[in-house]
Amino acid sequence: MDEPEVHPNLEPIAFLLGRWEGAGVGGYPTIESFNFGQEIEFGHNGKPFLTYVSRTWLLDEDGNRVRPLATESGYWRPQPERQVEVVLSHPTGIVEIYIGEVVFNKIELRTDVVARTASAKEYTAGHRLYGLVNGNLMWAYEMAAVGHPLTDHMSAELKKVA
Numbered sequence: 418m419d420e421p422e423v424h425p426n427l428e429p430i431a432f433l434l435g436r437w438e439g440a441g442v443g444g445y446p447t448i449e450s451f452n453f454g455q456e457i458e459f460g461h462n463g464k465p466f467l468t469y470v471s472r473t474w475l476l477d478e479d480g481n482r483v484r485p486l487a488t489e490s491g492y493w494r495p496q497p498e499r500q501v502e503v504v505l506s507h508p509t510g511i512v513e514i515y516i517g518e519v520v521f522n523k524i525e526l527r528t529d530v531v532a533r534t535a536s537a538k539e540y541t542a543g544h545r546l547y548g549l550v551n552g553n554l555m556w557a558y559e560m561a562a563v564g565h566p567l568t569d570h571m572s573a574e575l576k577k578v579a
C-alpha cells in the first residue's frame with residue numbers, strides 16, 4: 418500500500434506529526450519532583466485523525482533511564498473552526514476526553530469528561546498546553562487529583578526525531 422496522503426482536515430495540527438524525544442520535570446504537592454524522558458509519536462493513516470502514543474521514563478542525575486513512568490495513547494480529532502477533540506486512555510484505569518482549540522502552533526486542551534475504574538486514583542480534570550517553539554514541541558500539564566485543584570504535574574520539551 419502506498420503512503421497515504423495527510424487528510425486535509427488535519428492541516429491545523431499537522432505540525433504534530435512525527436516522532437518527538439526529549440525530557441521534562443514532574444511533580445505534585447503529594448510527591449517528590451523528578452526528571453523524566455519522553456517519546457511521543459503522532460501518526461496518521463490518511464483519515465482525519467492523528468494516532469498518538471506517549472512513553473516516559475524516570476531519569477537519574479546522569480540522564481539514564483531508570484524505569485518506565487506514565488504511558489498514554491489515543492486519537493486527536495480536528496474539528497471545524499480549529500477546534501480539536503482528543504481521546505486518551507491510561508494504564509492507570511483512567512480515560513479522558515479533551516476539547517480544545519488550535520491557535521497557530523499552540524493547542525490548549527481541557528478535559529470534558531474523565532472516567533475511572535474502581536481501582537484508579539482520584540483524578541477529576543486535566544489541562545494541557547502544547548506549543549511549537551523554535552521547532553521544538555513544548556508541553557505542560559496540570560491536573561486535579563487526590564484532593565488538589567488543577568496544579569502543575571509536569572512539563573517537557575521534545576525535539577523532532579528525523
Ligand code: HEM
Nearest residue numbers: 443447448451453473486487507511538539540562563571
Ligand atoms: C508525562 C506524563 C506523566 C508522568 C511522567 C507522570 C509521572 C508520575 C509520577 C512519577 C508520579 C508519582 C509516583 C507514582 O504514582 O507513580 C505520578 C503520580 C500521579 N500521576 Fe502522573 N505522570 C504523568 C501524567 C499523568 C496523567 C496524564 C495523569 C492523569 C490522567 C496522571 C495522574 C497521576 C496521579 C493521580 C498521581 C498520584 C498522585 C498521588 O497519589 O499523590 N499523571 N505521576
